[in-house]
Amino acid sequence: MNNLTAxxxxxxxxxxxxxxxxxxxxxxxxxxxxxxxGTTLISGNLLFDEWMEILGSERLTGALLDGVPHHLNIxxxxxxxxxLAEPHAF
Numbered sequence: 001m002n003n004l005t006a007x008x009x010x011x012x013x014x015x016x017x018x019x020x021x022x023x024x025x026x027x028x029x030x031x032x033x034x035x036x037x038g039t040t041l042i043s044g045n046l047l048f049d050e051w052m053e054i055l056g057s058e059r060l061t062g063a064l065l066d067g068v069p070h071h072l073n074i075x076x077x078x079x080x081x082x083x084l085a086e087p088h089a090f
Contacts, residue, residue, distance in 0.1 A: 007038055014044035015054045024055040028064050036071070 011027075019027060034040050046054065052061040 005038070009034060009038060009040045011040065011042045014042050015046040015050070016044070018054045019056065021056060024057060024060055027055075028060055031064060 009030075031040060048065055051065065052058055055061045055064070
């Protein structure tokens with residue numbers, strides 16, 4: 001992976017579907033390769049301590065969460081879902 005020049009990568013709905021072992025490893029590799037090279041925005045509805053459920057490995061989750069928060073801004077949003085309130089808006 002040496003062509004990671006996009007200024008912004010958006011990973012939407014992380015946690016919506018559990019990842020396979022290979023998928024989790026590839027996600028880790030992608031985020032690791034982008035570290036300090038570009039902005040990565042991750043959206044999801046899980047707390048960090050619930051990420052192991054989707055990544056499937058305590059080791060992988062720990063490694064990812066050790067590196068990601070170094071340059072992390074957390075935007076926590078509470079309230080009703082716009083998508084659920086207006087299902088035909090999209």
